[in-house]
Amino acid sequence: MAKENTGVKAKKIKLDASDMIVRGFAYVFITLFAVLCLFPFLLIVATSFTSEASIMKYGFQIWPREFSLYAYQLIFKTPMVMIKTYGLTIGLTVTGTVIGLFIVAMTGYALQRPDFPFRNGISFYIYFTTLFSGGLVPFYLLVVKYLHLKDSYFAILLPLLMSPWLIILMKNFVKGIPFEITESGKIDGANDFKIFTSLILPMMTPGLATIGLFIALGYWNEWYYSSLFLSSKVDIRPLQYQLYRIINEVNSLKNSVAGANVVVTDLPDESLKMATAVLATGPIIFLYPSVQKYFISGITVGAVKG
Amino acid sequence: MAKKMTATAPVVQRSVKKLSTWQMMKQYKILLLMCLPAIVFFFIFSYIPLPGVYIAFTNFKYNLGIWHSQFVGFKNFEFLFRTGEIWKLTRNTVLYNLAFILLGNLLQIFIAILLNEIMSYGFKKITQSMMFLPHFISDVLVGLLVYNLFNADYGFINSVIRSFGGEGMNVYSNPNAWPWLLPLINLWKSTGYGSVVYFAAICGIDSEIVEAAKVDGANAFQKIRYIILPQLKGTVIILLLFAVGGILKGNFGMFYNIIGKNSVLYDTTDIIETFVYRSLMTNFNFQNASAVGLYQSIFGFVIVMLCNKIVKKIDPDYSLF
Numbered sequence: 001m002a003k004e005n006t007g008v009k010a011k012k013i014k015l016d017a018s019d020m021i022v023r024g025f026a027y028v029f030i031t032l033f034a035v036l037c038l039f040p041f042l043l044i045v046a047t048s049f050t051s052e053a054s055i056m057k058y059g060f061q062i063w064p065r066e067f068s069l070y071a072y073q074l075i076f077k078t079p080m081v082m083i084k085t086y087g088l089t090i091g092l093t094v095t096g097t098v099i100g101l102f103i104v105a106m107t108g109y110a111l112q113r114p115d116f117p118f119r120n121g122i123s124f125y126i127y128f129t130t131l132f133s134g135g136l137v138p139f140y141l142l143v144v145k146y147l148h149l150k151d152s153y154f155a156i157l158l159p160l161l162m163s164p165w166l167i168i169l170m171k172n173f174v175k176g177i178p179f180e181i182t183e184s185g186k187i188d189g190a191n192d193f194k195i196f197t198s199l200i201l202p203m204m205t206p207g208l209a210t211i212g213l214f215i216a217l218g219y220w221n222e223w224y225y226s227s228l229f230l231s232s233k234v235d236i237r238p239l240q241y242q243l244y245r246i247i248n249e250v251n252s253l254k255n256s257v258a259g260a261n262v263v264v265t266d267l268p269d270e271s272l273k274m275a276t277a278v279l280a281t282g283p284i285i286f287l288y289p290s291v292q293k294y295f296i297s298g299i300t301v302g303a304v305k306g
Numbered sequence: 307m308a309k310k311m312t313a314t315a316p317v318v319q320r321s322v323k324k325l326s327t328w329q330m331m332k333q334y335k336i337l338l339l340m341c342l343p344a345i346v347f348f349f350i351f352s353y354i355p356l357p358g359v360y361i362a363f364t365n366f367k368y369n370l371g372i373w374h375s376q377f378v379g380f381k382n383f384e385f386l387f388r389t390g391e392i393w394k395l396t397r398n399t400v401l402y403n404l405a406f407i408l409l410g411n412l413l414q415i416f417i418a419i420l421l422n423e424i425m426s427y428g429f430k431k432i433t434q435s436m437m438f439l440p441h442f443i444s445d446v447l448v449g450l451l452v453y454n455l456f457n458a459d460y461g462f463i464n465s466v467i468r469s470f471g472g473e474g475m476n477v478y479s480n481p482n483a484w485p486w487l488l489p490l491i492n493l494w495k496s497t498g499y500g501s502v503v504y505f506a507a508i509c510g511i512d513s514e515i516v517e518a519a520k521v522d523g524a525n526a527f528q529k530i531r532y533i534i535l536p537q538l539k540g541t542v543i544i545l546l547l548f549a550v551g552g553i554l555k556g557n558f559g560m561f562y563n564i565i566g567k568n569s570v571l572y573d574t575t576d577i578i579e580t581f582v583y584r585s586l587m588t589n590f591n592f593q594n595a596s597a598v599g600l601y602q603s604i605f606g607f608v609i610v611m612l613c614n615k616i617v618k619k620i621d622p623d624y625s626l627f
Contacts, residue, residue, distance in 0.1 A: 018525035026420035027429070033417065034436035037498060040451040041439065043462055047454065059465035060454050107344040110337045117330050122341050129352035132607050135599025136582050137592050138358020139351070141372065159351060162344060192336040221444035224559065228587065240444040247450055248566065270460060277450050281443055288442055292435055295442075299502045 041285075048072070048275040052268035060270075071268050071275035081236075082279070089239040092157055093219040100161035100215045101208060107162075108170030108207075109196050114179060123171075126164045143229060155229035156238065160218045166211055169298065173207030174200070210298035213291050220284050239280040246276050359603070361596040368592070382597040391581070392601065399556050399577040405489040406496075406557070407549040413497050415538060418504035419530055437498025449563030452491060481574040484565075488575070491564070492557065507541045508534055544617060544624050551613035554578065554606040578602045 015023075039062075047060045051068035058065055075082055107126075111119045133139075149155035177200060185195035201208075219238075226241035237245065331338060357372075362382055364375040386392040417437070424430050440448070455462050458476035468474055477483040511534065519533055558579035565575045567588065578598060585595035618625035 016525060018527055022526040022530070023423050023425075026423035030417070030420055030424060030429075030433050033497075034433035037440055037494060038436045040455060040494075043454050044447075044451060055460050059460040059468075060457070060462045061465065062462070103343045103347070106340045110340045113337060116334055116337050118334065118338065118341075122345065126344065126348055129348050131610055132356075132603055133352060134355035134358045135596060135603055136579075137361055137586055137596040137599055138355035140586060141358060141361075141592075142351075142355050145368075145371070162347060164348075167344065192334075193340060196340065217442070221446075223444060223446050240446045243444075243450070244446045244563070247446065247453075273450060274454070277447055281447055284442065285439070288439070289435060292438065295438065296502055299499065 044274050044277055048271055048278045050271055052271050055268075055270045068271070071271040074268070074272060075275060075279065084236045085239055085242055088153070088236050089220065092153065092222070092238060093216050096157050096160055096219045097212055097216045100166075101212045104162050104166050104170050104211055104215075105174075105201065105204060105208060106196060107167050109174050109200055110192070111167070112171045112174045113182065113192075123168075126167055130164045140228060150229055151231055151234050152229070156219075156222060156225045159225055160215070160222060162215075166214060169214075170207055170211055173210070174204065177203050206294070206297060209291070210294040213294050214298060217284070243273075243276050243280045247273055359596065359600045361592055362600045364593060366592040366596070368590075378593075382593045383601070386594065386597055386601075392598065394573070395576060395578045395581050395598065396554075398575065399579075400553055401485075402488060402577065403549075403553045403556070405485075406492045407546065407553075409489055409493060410496055410500060411542065411546060411549075413493055414500040415504050415542070417497060417501040418508055419534060421501065421505050422508045422534070423526075434498065434502075437501070439498075440495045441499040445559030445563045448491070448495060448560055449566070452487075452564050456487070478568060479570055481571045484571060484575045488561070488564070492560065495560065503545065504538060504541065507538055511537045540621065543620060547613045547617050547620075551610040552606070553609060554602050556580070558583065 043060060043062055046062055046064055047055065048071055049067055049069065050061065050064040051066040051070065054061075054064070054066035054068075110116060111123050113119060143155050143159075144150045147155075149158075181199050181203070182195055185199045190198070221240055222238050223240040223244045226238050227244065230237060230241065325333065361372055361375070363377060363379060364372070365378045365381075366372070366375045383392075421430060421434070424433075453461070456464075456477045458464060458474060458478060461474075464474035475483075477487060515533055516529060519529055524532070556577035556579040558577070561575060561577055561580050562583060565571050565580070567584070579602075582595045582599050582602075585591045585598070614625055
């Protein structure tokens with residue numbers, strides 16, 4: 001939209017010096033800031049391809065002085081661990097996103113129906129949980145002591161399914177669909193659930209894509225619930241938690257590759273951390289450009305109005 | 307009633323009001339059922355834990371459970387206040403959040419205004435992608451990126467300093483560095499994402515106003531000063547107030563993954579949520595974790611209510627309820 005506006009303006013009115021200054025500054029500053037945002041990522045990728053000896057000698061460099069694939073070779077020496085880790089992460093992400101998205105969409109639709117007399121009550125019931133919570137300890141005890149989910153992947157799958165914020169965001173998206181659609185479904189004799197699944201859901205693509213992306217990101221980037229609920233008894237961990245463990249406990253890493261006949265003291269700790277980070281983040285970064293527009297629409301739709 | 311085609315929403319509502327709650331529940335049972343999974347979810351994960359705040363008033367023993375542990379009144383709170391722990395946590399949490407909110411919004415507005423000056427669609431798209439990236443990644447990776455840059459022995463920044471003959475620094479043993487570094491890291495992480503809201507607000511400004519100003523001879527600085535900034539004022543105030551509402555909620559993931567269990571830095575970096583997490587997971591001190599958690603919940607609640615009241619005064623449309 002801005003592009004159009006300014007395009008028109010540029011045609012009609014000649015640019016004066018102040019425009020050129022501001023514009024020139026904009027290009028320079030935005031370029032610098034964007035590069036600054038990207039730089040740490042490049043640094044990680046570069047380090048993951050650097051030999052450990054070179055890191056010890058010269059530190060982390062933006063361009064590998066001594067190129068090495070050793071860290072990756074080491075990880076793929078026991079490919080099953082990596083495959084299972086990916087499998088678990090993808091499995092959790094897909095399952096959680098499908099279930100969570102369906103529930104969020106269904107709830108969002110019901111709560112924005114202007115004729116639904118309980119919509120305000122239920123909305124407040126959901127919203128209240130963001131205002132006041134019991135805190136971490138009761139939640140932890142609930143999951144561990146009463147739901148008995150310690151060391152269970154359900155302790156990760158369940159809490160990330162939905163959040164009040166996502167339901168409110170979905171409500172705002174569904175509001176864009178005219179009420180007449182629901183009414184026309186009613187005239188045809190369809191019940192509310194049928195109206196939702198066959199009439200509304202197909203029209204919700206932008207909302208579904210945006211909120212699906214947020215839920216999926218939550219699962220992909222999950223390390224928090226894993227750190228709370230998965231003890232070291234669990235061998236296969238979600239990717240980011242695996243990365244967390246490798247960073248924080250080099251020992252756990254040494255154990256995990258010890259089977260690969262590597263002298264443990266020779267382990268390239270630093271480059272191995274970076275290689276794991278690249279493998280854990282790579283897929284989502286490649287996916288990122290294609291989902292970026294949904295990301296933006298999510299921020300703008302959910303921006304101010306809570 | 308439902309059969310009547312022309313029935314508009316308000317009419318339906320009015321006719322419904324005559325029914326008893328039970329009748330309404332029957333009439334809308336399918337919509338209610340559609341809400342049921344979410345209702346159950348929040349009941350289990352948010353409402354059932356609520357009575358658990360009682361732990362804050364006990365000398366909690368895991369094997370005795372919540373209700374059989376000894377009741378000690380406000381003793382846990384007394385301890386936290388007497389040791390000064392809670393003041394330190396509150397100070398750190400509030401000051402960091404204030405810095406994040408103020409600096410963050412300033413830079414976001416600045417970036418949004420500059421983005422608006424950029425004509426090339428491709429350039430805008432690519433740079434925006436790059437600026438978004440930090441928001442897209444896990445906090446674990448953020449911690450690693452920071453380590454990669456600032457590590458004393460191998461960190462990139464020290465490498466550069468040393469290559470110019472300077473002396474490397476070790477920020478991981480210097481608590482005074484973090485009140486500067488953490489806001490910078492937060493800016494890096496959240497500016498691109500946050501600027502989108504302001505950018506959308508700027509795009510929403512009527513282009514005729516801008517053109518008229520141009521015809522009247524306003525230069526680019528005047529355009530920004532007298533048209534764009536005043537138009538953003540409403541958005542800024544609302545966003546700031548909402549942010550302030552969450553001022554006791556920390557950025558746990560970022561802090562914990564950068565600082566972790568490095569106790570040398572706690573004085574300047576420990577926030578409420580890192581303390582709660584550590585008390586629970588490292589020290590198994592359930593009652594202290596619970597007491598601090600309850601303190602955070604209650605004060606957080608009061609602050610949100612106050613902010614909402616102010617928002618309501620400024621613009622009722624934007625208030626939460």
